[in-house]
Amino acid sequence: MHRPPTVEAEVADELAVVRPDLVSRYTAELPGARAAVLTRLWRALAHEPLPWIAERGPGVLRLSDGRRLHGPVADPYATSAYVTAVRLDGVSYDDPARLMTGLAVPHGAYFASELAHSAASLALSRAGQKGRPKEWPDSDWEWEQRRVVDGHPFHPNCRSRPGFSVEEQLAYGPEHSSHVRLGLIPVGARECLVTGEWPDRMRDGERLLIPVHPWQAEHVLKRPLDLDAVAHPLMSLRTLALPGVGGPHVKTALSTRLTSSVRDISQWSISTSAILSAFAERMAAHTDGLLHTTRTIGAITAHSPDLAAVVRESPQVYGDQERGERVVPVAALATTELPRSPAWLADFARLALTVGLRLLELGVALEAHGQNLLVVLSPTGAPLRLVYRDLADIRVSPARLARHGIPLPELTGRVVTDDETTLRRKLFGSLVAGALAGTAGSGPALRAALETAVRDLPRTPDLVALLEEPLPTKALTLMRLSPGTPGDQWAGLPNPLRWETVS
Structure with missing residues (x-):
């Protein structure tokens, strides 16, 4: 019987045309990429509230139809690829896409295709690396391009890029390409909604120039770009740094699904961007200088989520270069040569929790994941301050604000x-x-850091909840398997401070 080509084979065939020199390295990276995605998937199977899993035990899951899955005892905070295979009713699977197909659960076939793309794209990302330079990068975009290759540390779709050909991944992926041609589409000022100050460099007489990702221009807007500019893609792929030291960052619409979300920009985001930026700056003042938020310079939309952009400060402006300070995305910390000793992790956790809990008490909940959150490091690597970017998904409590x-x-x-x-x-x-979990890399390391970090923090109701309740995390796999359910869904992970298995 003829079998259709696998995603891995299709990527290899495309690669043989556009970059034949990478084919052997790509093939060599495939087993490790499958293990990395399978580890993330096994974490989800072991801990997310998936309706077709009836019972969980250490290393064993019983499905509602009676079948059993066997694998390692899952550490929900581990970032190493420690799962190389799991067994479904005695049949071993080392490929996450084939495992999902074998599970035969609702919407599993589509998710299996995403997993296949994730593993193949991850292998491609790893194959394109020339080795990590020993010297620390000077610019923010170099940090994000040279240090963050594997994507989300816990999402099985860590490198899923549907809609991108191999050639496009090599051209636009920050781990592959140091720069892209950022499109500039002219639109009459009267046809746009603008908040903040739109930069002079993005004006052409009476027309405003809207930055557009080249993939978006070709596949969604379907129009040639008469004007363009060089820009450096950052880890989110759709956000790019303009040239120059501390050059501003441009967040573009990218109407395809990356990891979990379609990356367009709503009119609501544009209309509230200046308000949120000013508010965040005022709230950061309550942290005794421990937090900066990147200021939104201007935001624009041609009244379409597919043609919109946000220009904001580079986080780099909040590090004192004369003193040798570095501003590093938290997602990149695990790739640095920092010692990351237990003491260092505890100091970083104390800094992050001090800021996060203080703002939460006042009425602002940050979405402080490793991409949005950056840390200012001293010349010796000590964590000094935090920088937060991208305010679109914070939460604001009127009652808490009023209380203060x-x-x-x-x-x-x-x-x-x-x-x-x-x-x-x-x-x-x-x-x-x-x-914090992604930086620590394991349950025991996270537990040790938190135990030290929380000792001197004010014992607010929020801290008590953090210490005593299951730790919430987005149920990322459940969300991909529930296409009819809008919004976030959640799982409760074993609290690292109370879970004996991690010690």
Whole structure:
């Protein structure tokens, strides 16, 4: 019987045409990439509230139809690829896509195709690396291009890029390409909604130049670019740094699904960007200088989520280069030569929790995952301050603000909520289960860092919840298997401070 070619084979065939020199390296990276995606998938199977898993035990899952899955005891905070195979009713699977196909659960076939793309793209990303330079990068875009290759540390779709050909991944992926040609589409000023100050460099007389990702221009807008500029892609792929030291960052619409979300920019985001930027700056002042938020310079939309952009400060401007300070995305910390001793991890956790819990108490829950959160390091690598970027997904509590005499900005929509669970999920799920766990790399390391970090923190109700309740995290696999359910879904991970298995 003829079998259709696998995604891995299709990528190899495309690669043989556009970069034949990478084929052998890509092939060699495939087993490790499958293990990395399978590890993330096994974490989800072991801990997310998937409706077709009836019972969980150490290393054993019983499905609702009676079948059993066997694998290693899952550490939900581990970032190493420690799962090389699992067994479904005695049949061994080392390929996450084939495992999902074998599970035969609702919507599993589509998710299996995403897993296949994730593993193949991850192998491609690893194959394109020339080796990590020993010297520390000087610019922010070099940090994100040279240090972050594997994508999301816990999402099985860590490198899924549907809609991107191999040639396009090599051209636009930050781990492959140091620069791209950022499109500039001229639109009449009267046809646009603009907030903040639109930069002079993006004006052409009476027309405003809207930055457009080249993939978006070709596949969504379907129009040639008469004007363009060189820019450097950052780890989110759709956000790019303009040239120059501390050059601003441009967030573009990218209407394809990367990891979990379609990356367009809503009119609501444009209309509230200046308000959120000013509000965040005022709130950061309550952290005694421990937090900076990148200022939104200007935002624009041609009244379409597919043709919109946001220009904001580079986080780099908040590091004192004369003193030798470095501003590093938290997602890149695990790839540095920092010692990351238990003491260093505890210091970093204390800094992050001090800022996050202080703002939460005042009424702001940051989505402080490793991409949005950056740390300012001293010349010796000590964590000094934090920088936060991309305010679109924070949550703001009117009741908490009022309790502290802070006026509520003119905000409506999803960012405004007084629900305690929503507020804590936003911060704890991104900061603790995300940024801190990804930096620690394992349950035991995370536990040790948190035990030290929380000793001197004010014992607020939020801290008590963090210490005693299951740790919330987005149920990323459940969300991909529930296409009819809008919004975030959540899982409760074993609390690292109370879970004996991790010690």
